[in-house]
Amino acid sequence: MVKRTAQDIRRRNRFDTLRCVYAAPAPVSRQDIAAATGLSFATVANLVAELLEVEVLVEAGHEESGGGRPRARLAVNAERGVLLGIDVAETGIQAQLFDLSLTVLRSVELPLPGAKVAPADVVETIVTGVRELLASTGTPSSRVLGAGVSVPGLVEREGGVSVYSPYWSWRDVPLRALLAERLDTPLYLDNPLKASTVAEMWFGAGRDVDDLVVVTLRAGVGAGVAVDGALYRGATNSAGEWGHSCLVLGGRECRCGKEGCVEAYVSTSGVARTVRELSPDSPLLRDPDESAVVEAVARAQSQGDPVAVETITRTAHYLGTALADLFNLLNPQTLVVGGWLADRLGEPLLRHTREVVARQAAPQPPEAVRLQRSTVPDNPVSLGAATFALEGFLNDRETFGPVKAGRRNARGARTRTAP
C-alpha cells in the first residue's frame, strides 16, 4: 500500500493553488484562490509566499478597492525559466519550448527515418531538436527547468522506460537514461494519452473539474482518466488503453489483430473506411491518403454532400455509443474530445455525438452528460509533456523544501524560544 504523508497534502495544495492561477484569464488575488480551492486564507497566503519566494509567481498590480487595502494580483512569472515538451510520434517529433506560463516560445518539427526506427534515432532527433530550440532563442540550458517527453505505447514512468512501443516494436528501452547522457535537465517520460489528459487538466476543460475523461482521436485513439484531480494511471501506468475496446464483436478487422475495436471506427482510418463502405467510388476518396479523405469529408459535409453527411452520422453513432459506455462506467463530470480528427470534423461531429450519447447513457440524467471539445490550442501532447516537467519542478524538494528552516527563521518563526 502506498503511504500518504502530510507533505502530500501540501504538494496537492500547491498544485491546486497554481492551477488556479493558470486557469484564470487574468491575474487573481489570494482571496480568489482561497475561494476556488476551499483552503483557508492563511494556507493560501503561506503557499503564495513560498511561490513568490522562489519566483514562480509575481505580484501583478492591485485590484480596485472601494475602501480598504486593495488586493494584490498574482500571476505566473513567465520569465522564471523554460520548459520543454516533446511529442514523439510515428513519423517525426515535435519539440516545443515554453515559458513558465506555458506559452509556446518556439517549436520545431523533425522527421524520423522512414525505415525501422531505433532508440538511438529518436534520441538523436530529440537532442537535435532541443539544441535547435535553445540555440535559436538564445536560451542557456541553465534556464531549462525540465523536459517532458511523450512516446507512444506503454511507458514505465518512474524508471523512464518505454516498455512497449507498437510502431517500432521496442521492448524495455531505457529512454530516459539514454537521453540523460545527452541532455542536462530533469527528464519526464510518459505517453501521449497521459500528456493530453494532463494538459486538459491544467489548461483545458479540466481546469475546474476533478473527474474527467479525455478522449483523443487521431490515427490511433485512446483515453485518459483523471480522478479526484489526479491522473489515474492504474497498476502499471497503462490505464486508458481504450482504442482497442470492442465496439462490434466480430466487426471490422483492426490493425491490432482483433476485430471490431473502437479504433477501427473512429480513427482517421476508421472514418476513411466508413466512406469506402458507404460509397466505394465516392469522389471523397480521390486522394487515397486517409487524412486527405477526412479533410475531404469535412469540406464536403458543410456543403451537404450526402456521403459526407452520412459518414459523419455513422461516425457519431459509433463514437457516441463508445462514449456513452465511458460515461456509464466512469461517471466523469465532463468528457473532453480532442485530437486531430475531432478538430477536423469539429462541431458537426460533436453535435451528433452528443445526441447519441444522451440517448444511450440513460439512466444518467442528460445534464450529467457533459461532452465538449478540447479547448487546448496547438499540440496538447507537447503541452502535456511540458506540464509533466512543470509538475516535476513543483515537486522538486530542492526548490520547495518542507517548510524551509532558512526562510522561516528569516521571518522569525518556527524557532522555539521557550525551553
Next chain:
Amino acid sequence: MVKRTAQDIRRRNRFDTLRCVYAAPAPVSRQDIAAATGLSFATVANLVAELLEVEVLVEAGHEESGGGRPRARLAVNAERGVLLGIDVAETGIQAQLFDLSLTVLRSVELPLPGAKVAPADVVETIVTGVRELLASTGTPSSRVLGAGVSVPGLVEREGGVSVYSPYWSWRDVPLRALLAERLDTPLYLDNPLKASTVAEMWFGAGRDVDDLVVVTLRAGVGAGVAVDGALYRGATNSAGEWGHSCLVLGGRECRCGKEGCVEAYVSTSGVARTVRELSPDSPLLRDPDESAVVEAVARAQSQGDPVAVETITRTAHYLGTALADLFNLLNPQTLVVGGWLADRLGEPLLRHTREVVARQAAPQPPEAVRLQRSTVPDNPVSLGAATFALEGFLNDRETFGPVKAGRRNARGARTRTAP
C-alpha cells in the same frame, strides 16, 4: 475541489490497519500491521492503542518468542457490537445481522409484494426484517452500530436518496429519511455494485490490493472500481454502470432498450439466450425459467454435453472480450468476478475466460492480467452493506475523536508542562 486534511490521513491509516486485521486468517501482531501497511511502528502502535481503547480490537494472546518480549496478537472484538446489512433486490430483501468480525449471526429473507412496489413497502419490509433479526437473537437495539442498505439503481449517497430505481421506476425517494423514522441507528445507503466491491476490498480478493475491479454477474451485471484503496464513485456516485456497455453494435436486444449490451450476453438471461440460439430445442431448456437453464448448463457441461460446453465457450468469449476492455481501460491489479452466475458456472467459465482475456488484452503482459473468482462467501451485497456501516462507525467522530484530550491526558501526554 474537495479539501484534504491531516485527519484524512489518520482515517485512512485507521482503515488500513483494521483491514489488515480483518484480512489475516489469524490474529496479527503490531509488527505485522506495520509491515503490511508500510506505516511506522509508532503510528501503528498509536492507532492500535486507540482501537483497543474503544474496544474494537482486543489482545488475543502472544506469539511464541525465541528470547525477547513476545509480540501481542490483536483480533477484532466481535462482541463490541453488531452491524446490519440489508440487500434489497427485485423480488425480496435479505437482511443479515453481523457481529463486528463480520460473521453472520442470523439472516432473514422476506418477499416484496409482487405488484408495483412502493417505497413504503420496502421500508416496512426492512423494518420487519430488522425487528426479527434483533428479536430472535435477543439483541438490544443499543448494540447496533449501524445499518447498511443496498438498493438497486442510482443512489445519492450523502443524502440517502434512491435517485432512480429501474425495477420500480422510483425517482428521488428519500429512503434514508423514511427509514430513520422507524429505526434508531445510523443508516448508510448505496447500491449493490458498490456494496459488493467494498465487501471484496475488505474481505475478499481486494484485501491486499489497491486497484481492483469487481464484476458482478447476476440477473443484471455491473462493475465496481476501487482506485488507490478507495471505492471510485464518479461525479454522481454512478460509476460502474457497465452492464449496458455495448459489446456488439446492433446485437441482441436488451431489456434496457438498447442493443448489444454486455448484459444481454453474460447475465442469467443472456446465457439462456445463448443456449436457445445454439439449439432451440435442447433439453437444457426444458424448464423455461432462466435460472433453471443456467443450472442445467452447469450440470450438463461437467458431463461433456456439447451444447452446454459450447454455451460456456461462447459465454467466455463474450465475457472475456468485455473484461479485456476493462483491463485495458482501467489497468487494475486484479479483476474479480462474482455473482450468482459466476458461482454457478464457476471455474470452467473462468478458465475459458482467462484465455480469451489474455489473448485480447495485449499489449498487456499476460502476468498483468489477474482474473479471479470472488472469494467472499454468502451474499456479498449484504456483507458490503454492513461494511458501509462499519466504515461509517470508524468515521464516527464521537468514538474516534481527533486525538482526544481525555485519553491522552489519562496517559500523561500531550499536556504541555512548560509555559
Next chain:
DNA sequence: AGACTATTTACAAGGGTTAGACGAAGCCTT
C-alpha cells in the same frame, strides 16, 4: 537470579493547516 533480547510506550521533533490578533495600505470624512 541475572543476562539477554525483542516489543511497547513515551516523548520530542518535524511537517501541515488554520483561527485570530495585529500591522499595512488604501479610501473617505472632517
Next chain:
DNA sequence: AAGGCTTCGTCTAACCCTTGTAAATAGTCT
C-alpha cells in the same frame, strides 16, 4: 492634513498527524 474606516496580508500560537529514538517492559535462556 489628520484621523477614522475597512479590508488585506503577516505572524503566531494551537492543533492534528507521523515518526525516530530513548526508556520501560516482559518474556526466554543460561
